Amino acid sequence: MSQQPTRRTVLLAGGAVAATALVPAPPAAAAAAEAAPGLQPYASYWYPDSLPSGTPGPGITWRSLKSWRAEDDTDLAFNAASVPLAARFTPTPANTTARVGGARVQSLVSFAPTAGNPSQGAPTADHYALTHWSYLDELVFWGGSSGEGLILAPNAPIVDAAHRHGVPVLGNVFLPPVAYGGQLQWTRDLVQKDTAGHYPLATQLVAVAEAYGFDGWFINAETGGGNAALATDMLGFLTELKALSSAKGLRVTWYDSMTVSGSVSWQGALNNQNKVFFQAADSMFVDFRWTPGSLVSSGGTAEQLGRDRYELWAGADVEANGWNSSVNWDAIVPAGSSHVVSVGLYRPEWTRNHLPAGRTPGDFHAADDRFWTGRSLDPSQPDPDDDWRAPAVSVADRSTVTSVPFASVFNTGHGLRWYEGGRVTSDRAWNHLGLQDKLPSRRWAVRTEGQRPSVTFDFADAWHGGSSVLVDGALDAPATLDLYATRLTVTEDTVVELTHRADAGNVTVELAVATTGPAGPGEPVPYTYVPLGAAGQGWRTSTVRLTGMSGTVHALGVRLTGGGAPVRWRLGALAVHDGNDQRPAAPSGPVITGATGGDLRFAWNAAPGDVRHSTLHRVLPDGTRRFLGGTCQRAFFVPGLQPEQGERTTTFELRSVGELYTSSDPVTVTHTW
Template sequence: MPSTGDFVYISTMLELADWRPEDVKIQASKVSNTPLLHRPPPPPTSPLPTHPRTTTLPPPIPNLLSCHDYKGGYHPSESAQGQFPAPSGPIYTAAHLHVIDTFVYFSHSLVSIPPGPWINTLHRNGVRVLGTFIVEHDAGSAALSRLLDKGSEGEYMFATQLALIAETYGFDGWLMNIEASFPAEGFRPSELQAFLKELRSAVAELVPGGQVIWYDALTVLNQVHWQNGLTLLNAPFFGVTGGLFTNYRWREPQLEATRLMANYMGRVPDIYTGIDCFGRGSLGDGGFGVGKALSAIRKAGTSAALFAPGWTYEHFDGRNFDSVDRKFWVGDGGDIESNPVKPVSHFVSEKACGGSEFFFTNFNRGFGKGWWVDGIKVMNTPWVHIGAQSILPSKNPRNTDKLKWSFNDGTAYFGGTSLDISAAAGPVAGGVAFCPLYSTAITANESSIRVAYFLPERSPTEVLEGEVVGVYYTSNTAQTQTLLPLPQTPGAWKVITFATITADPNEKITELGIYYRHSPAVTALGFKVLTLGYLHISPIPILPERPSRITDVVSASEEEGGSTKLSWKAYKHDFSPAMEKLRSLPGCFSRKTGDFASFLVWRGGGLVGVSYCLEYDVPAGVAVGDWRVDGVMWGGGIVRGSGGR
């Protein structure tokens, strides 16, 4: 299997034919360990008042696909073990995953296998991940001459290979992008249809929830002729796959024709109408103008596909990336209704964060200026690990909000980031302000909420009369927010659990956030009221301290004078009913790493790196010896490992 440093991809059909699942034994760090978290159905309507719209809009776009074409793919920041330490400068990440349903990793290699860190973060956030099979130009015809080869039992051997690759590396299917013609002799569209049908079936069998999407390029006439929609020339290929990703040079009459034809086939949401974020002929010219195309797509009722949303980084060379990316995806905090430039989130359906019974976030962004464990700083250097990104807030602060959140990279409870909650200057109606963080659809019955937080030290003159800060949630059954006040002692990290928050089996938590209250007679002056380290919702009120045991670390040199590989194993230790229930919850157990979401790799008391498998390749220049590995549970608890040998 070809491998360049930390990445695995395939460049030729011969390499694809020779690939075997056993190849990953020497590439464990490149395999995802995080199962796809299936998002629960959209939150039931809450009786709480919402911000009214001034206009009546069509239903939101049902599904949004993001095709990652960031600078051609496979960058050091996406490497399997991250970068510890990392170079300075902004890092491209996907911070607004709550609006995305499917993520395609795209490069110009024949077979693009998504890097493990991307798969882990996307799965943690409930986003399906596809690799890309692409053939281009005249050179692609040579590859296509073999694509329909059959094995000894009449199976399409490359359909089998592609399905096995997705299963082995832990992603969810393929975008099939054929931008070349098959050799003219003997081409039959029905043969390609049969191949695609078998590929779709094989992926569905091996990958739960797997998907195969066809790109609008090759037609049944064996010509690369982009249709910019669904037509008789590409419908046969759409008919045997899970979706059609259309080319992006469509206009509204073509989109309406696509809708009519897809409606006849009963598959309007399976059309992913393409938009190029760099423009290049797209309606609205890309960039912040994608809203024009998304508005037309919403009227038509199809799904949408954004190609190269890395525009938010590339077009500006990374300058002000956070604010540019936020404006593109969720807005800049202003009034969206009155602003002609509308963000992506305005057009798509709102997704629930977390699972139906389990939710955990430590606000990690996938990079940081240091690393903290239980609120203690254990590493002082910048780092990057795309796979460490947690579930980030889905509720974006508005400029008029009295209580707002912001990321804090100067301290954390675990990882590199915490969340600051700050009160704006000026009076608050009723003395209570709310800071929404997440839309959820979590079963509230018998659930517990666990919070890590600290209150900042303030002078006596800054402490307001009747001041209280706490967690709140809304539900589909309550007429008001449920308030859970936190102990108000400032100055140090605390962890508190609110056990069994409701006994109603039908109640769902639909929104989760922070509230702040003070006497209505007092005017707040604008200051930080709380720093959050993590939020955790689980039906298990007390987590077992040692659910699994981690063996000693074994150190072995791969070859004389070569690199050193560490390895260890994790065995189940706690078989109590509570622990077995936790393991049964989606997103709380891995076939690869069991009870642990990740591992901290220590040498001599200092943190060296993070692993998402049962091994670690020691970076060059790091001395060998005195190793320890600690396991990090899916709910944030840490199990200390023993030493190494």
């Protein structure tokens, strides 16, 4: 099947503007840009060296990567990720079709425009809050344009969320075609050599990735007009970038575009025109022009080169049509034989973008669940008649839940309000993916002899953060819901806590604990059930000591039993610990580093020990606290604050939050209006 590169009409339309510029800026980002152009931090973007002629458009700053230095980067504290890349394991697959050791999945995602993308979230819930990390092996922070900048560093919340789930994140280097504003000089700038024959921009790219805490670069050289000499320079640059990156634990992915002649000619295959670039990189995204035959030959060529065929990502363009896209899945991940190569999903944020105005977080997650899991919405029971081959059908899920203490409040990284202990402490919508929890990897696997209830992330109420898990259905037979695949060591002191409530109907709850894995792919988890009693109408925390169990906990879930009448049961938190529920140490030295009207920049010293994130609250004149935000960084920006009536000074409280969501004592800083 020859797949037309329809993405190019979106990627390059508008002359000097590329893909990300066509995605509307979130209203909050635009408002912030107008309110505090000098204080609002944004995700960073650069040209390699020389800048365009003329002047940048509103809200755009032209910068040269060659002149970048970490010590001069005033926004670095807001943009540097802090969560290390977690190790993952692969549990027994939830179904019989998902493979272990086969194809992997890469996603190229544009989260926001190149310019004006806030560093640490924004006051809107309308955001691509990716949660199905368990099927991903690589995320590319897609974007760039000839009118804004060509090199994008991922912002910290995305990297922190991805790393929590074991997914590396790559920045993007985009050299656009001449017809759409690309300049061959920018390619020459990227591959320029110094007097010693080295490539200074390769050194700079590695320095940025190290300083910002992400995992490497996606190189997309599509500016035509080059020659074999330029291709030789590009190969030398790529080779040095790979060597420098490997020494720092970083990776490089090459896009099938430039060939050994220096021309841009998308091959849709790994062949003699591009294999030298593949050999100089860790992996290659194969352009959408692939055919079944070209993928078979590409996989064979990779193995002849001593490489893994799954280091090739076959492009699947889902930007325009999502799960209705025409993709020959049998050419990539055939159901009845070994996978041919890996999958490269181009722009899966369609699950958000195709929804109409007024879309809610619930609307988005319903669409996103279908995209990643399939029409059945249950990875343990794929729909065999579904034309869309969702990643859960072909690829085994992974998990990072491997150590105690572990806790989740099922926070997806955005919400309509902010909750603490079941109370609303901010009624503003928000997004910040860095606050996202480790989320269940196989959503939502339910086993029942009766009618299957619906299971969703719900935003109408929460115990902590912005969301909870809602189970809604008749429960005419007991239903077991898989929550987490784990590898948690059990001791005599190990305790599991569930915070839950019943919104409607009568439901009896049991904790499901498995100390071994299923008998095989698609088989049920061999749970032991521990009664928790009937759920009440208010939030309650049920505590279970795993007395008598030994070894390793392989899975955690719940079994719900009702009387056949409609039931709405909500899960707000789950925690596993050994009874040592120590509060984290407090941060220190909070200061306000910048203030313009009600727009404030905060900074502090991180607390010693294990800290999940920090929270910032405003103390109101009546003594109550209002949540302003949280972050994994040591700096935070708050826009648009105003004094309360008669208020001359405002006190802000900063706290460290531990893995079990216990908070430190506050440290305070005061602002005078």
